Amino acid sequence: MSFLIDEGRNIQHLLMGNEAIVRGALEAGVNVAAGYPGTPSSEIIETLSKVARDRNLYVEWSTNEKVAVEVAAAASFAGLRSLCVMKQNGVNVASDFLLHLASSGTRGGMVLVTCDDPGALSSVNEGESRLFAQILEIPLLEPGDFQEAKDIIPWAFALSEKIRNVVMVRSVTRLSHGSGNVRFGSLPGTSAQAEFVCHGPLLDPETGPIISMILAAPELQHGPQQEKLKKAAGIFETCPFNTYRGPEKPELLIVTASICSLYSREAVRILGLEDRVGILKLAATWPLPERLVKKHLAAADRVLFVEEVVPTLEDHVKVIAAEAAGEIGAKTFYGKKSGHLPSVGELNPDLVLDALARIFPAAAGTRPAASPGGVTDIPQRFTPARGMTFCPGCPHRASYWSIHNALALDGRGGFVCGDIGCYVMGTLPAGFSTVKTLHCMGSGSGVASGFGKLRSFGMDQPVVAVCGDSTFFHAAMPALANAIHQRSPFTMILLDNRGTAMTGFQPHPGSPTNVLGDEAPALDMEKICRSMGAKVEISDPFDLVKTREKLNRLLEYGEGAKVLILRQACALSPEKRGQRKYEVSVDAERCRGENCGCSRLCTRIFGCPGLVWDREKEVSRIDEMICAGCGVCADICPAGAIVRKEVAR
Secondary structure, eight states: OOGGGOOOTTOEEEEEHHHHHHHHHHHTTOOEEEEOOOTTTHHHHHHHHHHTTTTTOEEEEOSSHHHHHHHHHHHHHTTOOEEEEEEHHHHHHHHHHHHHHHHHOOSSOEEEEEEEOTTOTTSSSOOOTHHHHHHHTOOEEOOOSHHHHHHHHHHHHHHHHHHTSOEEEEEEHHHHSOEEEEEOOOOOOOOOOOOOOOOSOTTOTTTSOOOSOOTTOTHHHHHHHHHHHHHHHHHHTTOTTOEEESOSSOSEEEEEETTHHHHHHHHHHHTTOTTTEEEEEESEEESOOHHHHHHHHHTOSEEEEEOSSSOHHHHHHHHHHHHTHHHHOOOEEESTTTTSSOSSSOOOHHHHHHHHHHHSGGGGGGSOTTOTTOGGGHHHHHSOOOOOOOOTTOHHHHHHHHHHHHHHHHOSOOEEEOOSSGGGGGGSGGGTTOEEEOOSTTHHHHHHHHHHTOGGGTOOOOEEEEEEHHHIIIIIHHHHHHHHHTTOOOEEEEEEOSSBGGGTOBOOTTSSBOTTSOBOOOOOHHHHHHHHTOEEEEEOTTOHHHHHHHHHHHHHSOSSOEEEEEEOOOTTSTTTTTOOSEEEEEOTTTOOGGGSSSOSIIIIIIOOTTEEEETTTTEEEEOTTTOOOOOHHHHHOTTOOEEEEEOOO
């Protein structure tokens, strides 16, 4: 049994932010949870799955984020409390249904947790989910510490039920993956009864149908939606998670939210500005509690906004200040737009210190000697420089090697349309710079389908799309269906590493088990593609010869979409971790180093971390601590110096 379902009240545990969110959902009596893996959000669904049976929960990894919201919405429609979880990029995928859901409203409490990734530490872009709350016209809450990450979830569920609409709760990487002490509350009972009542009149929110479009009466859908938001705004004025600390009339007011509130508190403390600077930490960030904001603006002439990614708070507070200028007077604003804080990337206490030191030059002298340069620079100063690369034994390195060589052998200037995940490495030397377009999940196949139809304009370059097995089910299937229907000649390569590997090996519809570990029907990608009408080949990417042969055949094969499934489990997967197929070594007598004509192909070009260059002996060698034993390097060595021996089982 997990400590997260400890029944004891007022006990404390050290929790990761995502675990705190889980505990909050459990204390709120959540019944259904759905999501799609994506760092930094993945631990929420994974943790809920571990306590699902003990707490009578239904938990799933959905095919994509849109489906996850739809599953959670169904539970709400049936009177249950539901949680939907994703990262910031997932909100883009879910936004279509979310727009309609915000219009139709909900019944049981429904909370959407989105975990943003400022600085794009594990994302293709920083994204900004807060803007969606405005577009959708739904309330947005942002916990500022680990205790709030727990406490705000039950409050969000209660708010959802008061206004009968979905409520968004935004976390960020440093909150989701940081840890802090959290005091527990009580857990409710586990009994729940679902019933979808839909026999009432059209406009009855309790018993009628739940629809987002009232024909010939748009005011009946948008008007009530805005009234719900106004109701939330009134509740936000007394939200217990909005806090202020500092003097009654500060020289400077910091307006902040989320984890940035901790950075602000630390920076103010370090500079000894507690008696001069006030900190208004907002948890209710859309719609803003206008009366509360105006009250604190009236007390200060200067305002510093401390927030990550887009200056959302800055823009909205400035509007409030402009509209109330006659009442509260003119203000001087600092933030991203003034250049006091960077416009991109994560914030940290050092960056807030820098901003405060510019506003209070005299206080800069109190800054600790160790602080200049920033503690965040230490890893960069003491860690050896190295490029991004695939893990040792990663099948994707072998896949890209074959793709690169097949396209070179074809000789028509072919290229790859990429996908996100580990496959982004295909844009870098680690993937032999083969990928030439890269956007979002599944887009490589859609873009490739478009390129394939440009033959009438004289384009004869072979087009290849890569995507993973999880991405295939998430977003690439419609693109393949389109390509087949439109007879677009491109080759889709499915890199099947047997799970949603980059985010921790979560199951997907092609997996034989679900998130609870129960046996589940595994959808066969080969059969799906064949049923659509695609020509399909399967190969082991570690078999370089057969893979290249099959790929070259597909590049030559007539009209329409073709599919090559490269199937090999990730080297870090539970089924392979710690197991080597081969013992690999370098014959130093055969390795001719710089003089063999291969330009150190193994270490310089192929680039597996398990292959290292011995500077003293001027030969390559195997790092046995790192080598995963895939044996692919033996096939790429032109001198035959790399030797592999199958491990006895």
